[in-house]
Amino acid sequence: MKSFNIHLDAQDLAPESVIPIDLVGLQGQPDQHALIRAGAPAPVPVAELGPYEIRAPLADGRIFTAVVTAPSTEPVLLGDTLTEVPPPLLEMPGHQHAAAVTEVRTASLLDSAWMRTWTWADRTWEPTQVPVVVDTDGPFTTTLTLQPRSVCAVQCGASGFPARCTLLPPALSLALEWHLTENFSPSSFDAGLALRLRPVGPMPTRQTDSHYLDSFEGFLAAGYLDRAQLMAESLIEDAIDDWKTKAEYPLPGLLAAYFLLYTCQYDRLEEWSSFFADNVCWLSDAAVIRASLLVETGRGDSTEVPHRLRQALHGALPVRSSGLRRLHSLLDPDNPFVADNEELRQACTDLRPYADAAYWETPWTTFRGTPPSPSTVADYDIPSEGHQATLLRGRSSGN
Structure with a gap:
């Protein structure tokens, strides 16, 4: 089989980002798909020789394109054509696609950046100190190291800018890039500081390293499930190892699990969701995914549904925004498994302040206020009550 080298320029992309590409035959050759990493030439095999159009859509809406004739001995550099991407091909019930964040300036320009963290323990949010490293060389970034089997929330803010609280995904290390949204104004609580979360650090025993996970999550959050589908199998194999x-x-x-739920691959999710909910019971998302599967496959009258909802409520909030949305929907008092259950009816009331304060366009659960007390009024200055915030301004890597 012949092949040619494709070089996706890593400028404006995280090094080693994994990008699904399409190879469209221009003279009747069969179309093909491949995965490449940004920043280095990658050999891509083709079944037949001839000219191909190469398309590399990104989660932020850009498409890199080039035309090449196979075989080719010189690396093909994909250039940014600023082509508009059509809407996602598949719709996800209960999911709101993540809004694109236009970076205007980084938080390194702010007068006073701060953050504070909580960990869910014994059914309550406990103030905690999480190891943090601050990098001001590029985009203002804080890297956190998390404890295993725990749900952590971080509140970030700065003088003059609204604070947001974000629940963190269950990864060993996370990089939080701070940005300001384009339409920020002090009178709007729906704009201001925005965090981009990405896993960092080596994962030597996995096919899907942190770059792979970050790229997949980007397509998932943007709603480009056709792109995510090309990357899903390796991710699912790693998830089976997690079992x-x-x-x-x-x-x-x-x-x-969320990908299989979004794409209605219920048969593949059946055994997995039960195992996930039983063995990762500290993560509310696992119980929400299982309950959603039961309801969406016509088993809403199962006694397992209220059991899984109670399990989710005993943990922290779901860390994924679509998980919080699904939990809020499942707890609707009109649902038969809620109407006759006083505990679940009360849970709906207790959850409503978080739903009212949530930023639904963010992929990871984000809301105004603090985890113990969501609020429709955002803090502007460094908190004077509760546990002390960590001041970040002026710190650099290694400090």
Whole structure:
């Protein structure tokens, strides 16, 4: 089989980002798909020789394109054509696609950046200190190291800018890039500081390293499920390994389970969702995914549904925004499994303040206020009450 090298320029992309590409035959050759990493030439095999149009759509709406004739000995550099991407091909029930964040300036320009963290323990949010490293060389970034089998929330803010609280995905290390949205104004609580979360660090035992997970999550959040489908199988294989090891940081399994739920691959999710909910019971998303599967497959009258809802309520909030949305929908008092259950009816009331304060366009659960007390009024200054915030301004990597 012949092949040619494709070089996707890593400028404006995270190094080693994984990008699904389409190879469209221009003279009747069969279309093909491949995965490449940004920043280095990658050999791509083709079944037949001739000219191909190469398309590399990104989660942020750009498409890199080039035309090449196979075989080719020189690497093909894909250039940004600023082509508009059509709407997602598949719709996801109960999911709102993540809004694109236009970066205007980074938080390094702010007068006073701060953050504070909580960990869910014994059915309550406990103030905690999480190891943090601050990098101001590029985009203002804080890197956090998380404890295994735990749900952590972080509130970030700065003087003059609204604070948001975000629940963190279950990964060993996370990089939080701080940005300001384009339409920020002090009178609008729906704009201001925005966090981009991505897993970092090596994952040597996995096919899906942190770059792979970050790329997949980007397509998933943007709603480009056709792109995510090309990457899903490796992720699912790693999630199956998580079954066997009961992973302490089950991010691959979490993303894979949501993907199968979004794409209605219920047969594949059936056994998986039960195991996930039983063995990762500290993560509310696992119980929400299982309850959603039961309801969507016509088993809403099962006694397992209220059991899974109670399980979710005993944990922290779902870390995925679509999980919070699904939980809120499942707890609708009109649902028969809620109407006759006083505990679940009360839970709906208790959850409503978080839903009212949520930013639904963010992929990870984000709301105004603090985890113990969501609020429709955002804090502007460094908190004077509760546990102390960590001041970030002026700190650099290694400090």
